[in-house]
Each structure stands twice: as structure tokens, then as C-alpha cells.
Amino acid sequence: MKSWRKELWFNVPTRRAFINITPQVDAELAASGIREGLCLVNAMHITASVFINDDESGLHHDYEQWLERLAPHEPVRQYRHNVGEDNADAHMKRQIMGREVVVAVTDGKLDLGPWEQVFYGEFDGGRRKRVLVKIIGE
Amino acid sequence: MKSWRKELWFNVPTRRAFINITPQVDAELAASGIREGLCLVNAMHITASVFINDDESGLHHDYEQWLERLAPHEPVRQYRHNVGEDNADAHMKRQIMGREVVVAVTDGKLDLGPWEQVFYGEFDGGRRKRVLVKIIGE
Amino acid sequence: MKSWRKELWFNVPTRRAFINITPQVDAELAASGIREGLCLVNAMHITASVFINDDESGLHHDYEQWLERLAPHEPVRQYRHNVGEDNADAHMKRQIMGREVVVAVTDGKLDLGPWEQVFYGEFDGGRRKRVLVKIIGE
Numbered sequence: 337m338k339s340w341r342k343e344l345w346f347n348v349p350t351r352r353a354f355i356n357i358t359p360q361v362d363a364e365l366a367a368s369g370i371r372e373g374l375c376l377v378n379a380m381h382i383t384a385s386v387f388i389n390d391d392e393s394g395l396h397h398d399y400e401q402w403l404e405r406l407a408p409h410e411p412v413r414q415y416r417h418n419v420g421e422d423n424a425d426a427h428m429k430r431q432i433m434g435r436e437v438v439v440a441v442t443d444g445k446l447d448l449g450p451w452e453q454v455f456y457g458e459f460d461g462g463r464r465k466r467v468l469v470k471i472i473g474e
Numbered sequence: 475m476k477s478w479r480k481e482l483w484f485n486v487p488t489r490r491a492f493i494n495i496t497p498q499v500d501a502e503l504a505a506s507g508i509r510e511g512l513c514l515v516n517a518m519h520i521t522a523s524v525f526i527n528d529d530e531s532g533l534h535h536d537y538e539q540w541l542e543r544l545a546p547h548e549p550v551r552q553y554r555h556n557v558g559e560d561n562a563d564a565h566m567k568r569q570i571m572g573r574e575v576v577v578a579v580t581d582g583k584l585d586l587g588p589w590e591q592v593f594y595g596e597f598d599g600g601r602r603k604r605v606l607v608k609i610i611g612e
Numbered sequence: 613m614k615s616w617r618k619e620l621w622f623n624v625p626t627r628r629a630f631i632n633i634t635p636q637v638d639a640e641l642a643a644s645g646i647r648e649g650l651c652l653v654n655a656m657h658i659t660a661s662v663f664i665n666d667d668e669s670g671l672h673h674d675y676e677q678w679l680e681r682l683a684p685h686e687p688v689r690q691y692r693h694n695v696g697e698d699n700a701d702a703h704m705k706r707q708i709m710g711r712e713v714v715v716a717v718t719d720g721k722l723d724l725g726p727w728e729q730v731f732y733g734e735f736d737g738g739r740r741k742r743v744l745v746k747i748i749g750e
Contacts (some may be wrong), residue, residue: 374650407678434573437574473475
């Protein structure tokens with residue numbers, strides 16, 4: 337069994353953003369030389385997400401509005417977590433969007449459906465954060 | 475290490491449905507000959523879900539009502555994604571229910587709890603869609 | 613390829629609770645002897661969750677309030693599932709928080725970010741329930 341590990345670093349200037357990281361994950365899979373296996377991609381931070389969906393700006397706008405409705409940032413003081421912090425809502429948004437994805441590796445490629453793209457979801461930006469790519473297989 | 479890959483195809487006539495696919499996943503595991511490992515089951519489409527929960531019709535009715543409350547289909551024009559489409563809500567419902575499950579494989583069986591069943595969740599039916607089953611192990 | 617399997621048992625006296633199980637998962641990884649691979653941790657019950665987030669009591673209070681707002685327990689009769697049961701809301705809360713996490717194993721350790729902790733989320737306590745730890749690798 338072979339394994340491969342790489343950290344991808346981000347520093348998003350805005351509080352929230354969705355970034356398509358499929359090319360970076362593809363590159364790590366190519367570098368790994370693994371042809372059959374599983375590829376885990378996870379946020380290493382608890383106010384960020386890795387998820388799979390569509391690379392369509394209208395949808396990303398809708399996600400932003402929808403997550404803000406389900407877990408509003410304001411008023412900041414509504415959350416007990418926000419003592420010296422203001423990111424409780426980010427911990428909630430990330431649970432809806434998910435921490436991680438596991439993608440099959442087949443014939444040396446990410447085995448994704450036609451519209452599946454891997455995203456980094458930032459919900460509390462303005463600081464350096466990491467995504468872990470871990471691939472195991474042969 | 476052995477690996478096994480199979481696509482399961484669906485064409486749900488209604489917009490939304492929950493379909494128990496545990497028998498199909500069981501059959502793929504048996505065909506794989508894998509005794510110890512991990513089994514990934516994921517929707518290959520971004521308006522569908524694979525999740526694990528109870529095979530109980532009352533609960534499925536409740537899920538349907540609840541998801542519609544959290545991410546309403548109507549009015550369609552409330553979503554910026556819906557330009558020539560009407561499925562923005564389906565992209566949201568799928569994030570709540572999840573894209574994928576990873577199930578342990580132990581002694582050649584899906585290592586599920588007593589009530590755990592694997593479901594395909596369709597949120598934008600009326601077209602052919604796929605679920606990927608990928609099993610790795612020995 | 614090596615594999616390791618262990619069930620962790622819980623009997624939470626309250627209806628809902630979040631329990632940090634990172635030490636137990638760490639112990640299973642040490643016992644497995646696996647140095648590189650993937651570690652699946654999943655609830656074996658469908659009204660419970662395994663998720664990764666912060667071990668901070670204010671946040672856990674906020675999660676409790678937030679989940680109750682998104683999927684209220686009362687009135688119990690609002691849910692069709694609640695025939696001889698009162699836990700429909702628990703099936704919903706668990707979908708938001710998720711069934712499982714997959715954690716990379718690197719150099720014999722859980723490859724977690726600085727604040728990542730693994731939690732058992734109970735949403736319908738007062739009974740014995742299990743979490744499955746399955747580790748594969750070398």
C-alpha cells in the first residue's frame with residue numbers, strides 16, 4: 337500500500353469564500369503515483385469546510401445567503417462561544433457544508449461525476465488555514 | 475490491496491425520493507471478494523445524496539417536509555442559480571443530507587449498526603443519475 | 613494491509629450530549645499498530661453523530677440551541693415518525709452534524725489540525741449505543 341500526504345494552504349482575505357481546489361487535488365494525486373484507492377480531502381480547521389458541488393457563481397451566492405439565514409453571523413452576541421471571538425456562526429456553517437470528502441481513485445484519476453468539483457469553504461477568513469490531502473492505495 | 479468499482483444507475487420519476495440501496499451495495503461487496511476494508515458510496519451528481527438512516531416511511535415524510543422548510547423549492551426565482559434551471563434548492567438539500575458515506579467492511583460484510591440502511595436521496599429527479607460504489611481492502 | 617476494529621459503547625443519561633472521544637480513538641490507533649492509512653469513526657445508531665469540531669463549552673451550548681431551532685423536538689406530534697417514538701428530531705439533528713468522520717493516519721498519529729477534536733453527538737440518549745472505529749493501512 338502506498339500513501340501520500342500534502343497540506344494545501346489558504347489565506348482568504350474575506351470572511352467567507354468558496355475556492356475550487358480540484359486542480360490542486362488532481363496534482364497531488366498525479367504526484368502520488370497512486371492508481372487505485374481513496375483520496376481524503378479535509379479542512380484542518382473547524383470554521384472551514386471541504387465539500388463537493390457545482391462551480392457556478394449563482395449557486396455560490398445562493399449558498400452564502402442560505403447559510404447566513406440558517407446560521408446568522410449577526411448579532412454576534414447571540415452566541416455563547418463569542419467571548420473574544422465572533423465566529424460561532426462559522427462553526428455552524430461548516431457543519432452544514434461538511435468537514436471532508438472522500439473521493440475514489442480509479443485508473444490514476446479522481447473518480448468524479450461530470451459536474452463534481454472539490455471546494456474549500458472558508459467561513460472565518462483573514463488568517464492562514466490548511467486543507468489536508470491524504471491518498472492511500474496502490 | 476484489492477479494489478472494486480461499480481456505478482449504480484437511477485432514473486427517479488418524481489422530483490424527490492429516498493431509495494434504499496443497501497441490497498445493491500451488499501451485492502457489490504459480495505462480488506468484490508473483499509473481506510476487510512472500506513466501502514465508499516457517493517452520489518456522482520450534485521443534486522443527489524447518499525446517506526445512512528432508518529428505512530421508515532414516516533421519517534422519510536418528515537425529512538421531505540423538513541428539507542423543504544430549510545431549503546424551499548418555491549419560489550424558484552429566489553435563487554440566482556435558477557437561470558434556465560429550477561434546482562438550486564436541490565443543491566442545498568443535498569448538502570444537509572450529505573454526498574457520501576464510508577462504511578467499514580468486516581468479515582466480508584458491511585459493518586452497519588442494527589438500523590443503519592444506505593439510501594440514495596434524489597432531490598432533482600426525472601433524469602438518469604449515478605451512484606459510485608468503491609471498495610478497497612483485502 | 614492491516615485493519616483494526618473496535619466498538620466504543622456509550623450510555624448517555626440525558627437526551628442530548630457532546631462527548632469528546634479523541635482519547636479513545638487515539639488509543640485504538642495506538643493499539644492497531646497502523647502508521648499510515650485512514651481511520652473511520654462512525655455512529656452505529658441513526659439518532660447519533662460523530663463529528664469533528666472544537667472542545668469549547670460555549671460552542672456546544674450554541675450547537676444545542678441552533679440544532680433545536682433547525683429541528684425542534686417539540687411538539688413531538690409534528691412528526692409522522694413519532695408513532696410510539698419521540699425521536700424524529702434526533703434523526704434530523706444527526707444529519708446536520710453527520711454520521712461519520714474519516715481521519716488520516718500519518719506516522720502512527722491521527723492527522724488532526726490544531727483544534728480538531730472528535731465528538732460523539734447524542735440526540736436521543738438514555739440507552740446504550742455504539743461508535744465504530746475502523747482503521748486500515750500499514
